[in-house]
Amino acid sequence: MTGLLRRRRAWILATVTACVAVTGLISVLKPPTYEASALMVIDQRATSPNSDLNASLTTGQLLAAHYTKMATTSTVLDRVCADAGDPCTYASLKNRVALGTVKGTDLLAAKVTDASPDRAAQLANFLAAEVMAEERFEIANALKPTKAYLDGELASVVKDMGAKSAPAAVLEARYNTVYTRREAVAEQESRLDGALSLVEPATPPTIPADPSAKRYLLAGLAIGLVLALIIALLVDRIDTRIYDGDRLSQATGAPLVQAC
């Protein structure tokens, strides 16, 4: 291997230099894009009111995955585009947005990339707002049948109480039970509404996220090294020149071969 590297050092050097130069050129020529992030927090106590820490964490992770998926749905992105105005479409936005957890925290970052730093920040804030709105809408939708049922039950009990169709004590007990359940649903709705909240709105970034000259050059170096090794191996395979005494011995059949 050492012999190969020494023999093909010119190829290796040229390949690595070319790769680094190309990636460097790309980093210079590529138009800059900016990434803005709006931070939201998932209140795990709201989503999992019991004191089981593991249950809270699991719920939080599930919710994070749910929000991540929700952020790239056409429903949410169409609303973001409607908030942002032209030019913005679901198709143009879907590959530029991402919602992900901030490692080691219960924070969610709504990230948007754009050629303009101001626009990126604006879109990130709209995205966070629409995700939270969609979340509230989903909660309200999920509890709507329960609320409607309980409200109907309460109305029925009140009606029965007016008509005195049953003993007062029985109707009162039934009313209390239904009312308590209705209160619990209302409390749950209120708690869930606060499960996702904005903690830090996005601000226009000052440094472009891409291209990063350092990252591009390192990538060029890595690609160049791998490519150089492959080229060196290929060149070595097709090169018929003699580089060592063993090959010279094979070629000449001389009993004594000396390299100096």
Added chain:
Amino acid sequence: MLGRIRGSEPQMSSAYAVVWLNLRRRCPSLRTILVAGASSQADPSAAAIELAEVAAELDAASVLVMVLDSAMRDRREPDSSNPSVTVVAALSPRQIRMALSDPSEEFKFVIVVAPAPQINADGIAVAGAADVAMLVATAGRTPFADAQLAAELLRHAGVPVAAALLVTSRERRTRGVMDARIRRSSSRGRRVAELRQGGLDDEPPEQVAVGNEA
């Protein structure tokens, strides 16, 4: 300004000493060695001079190095600082054959420097007069097929290829151009004088190209 090839790398002498001692052990009656290039890229002159200097030191003998005119790459003149080594350059195959056909006690060993046999037939023309042949290849320059062909041609010419030397291209440092001529070395022996006389007055060296360079 004359270009000179001078064997002067002390660390390389050990390699030549190994070659020389092995050749002497294999061929106790060794007298004439043909040092030929394995391809057009290889320059046998420097290797021949190194070998001659090592031979002169190890055997305490005088060595005559005869260089075929066709072996003088870029018209560079071989040279040796060792007084026991006499270098006569720019010779024709006929001159070398004549010199070798008349054994002299003046030189214990004779080294004939020839180009790659597939490039020029001069080496083959004198090969019959040599006891053994040594091929000189340049690392990273000499193609495998060329070295193979050179060895085959020498064997067909009747001389065993006893050794092969792989030199690095760093050895080929000197650059310069000269007219084909014989260098006036310090040796004043009768054979050398005759050779010089014949060489100076002789017709131009005969050259017959055979084969193609790879």
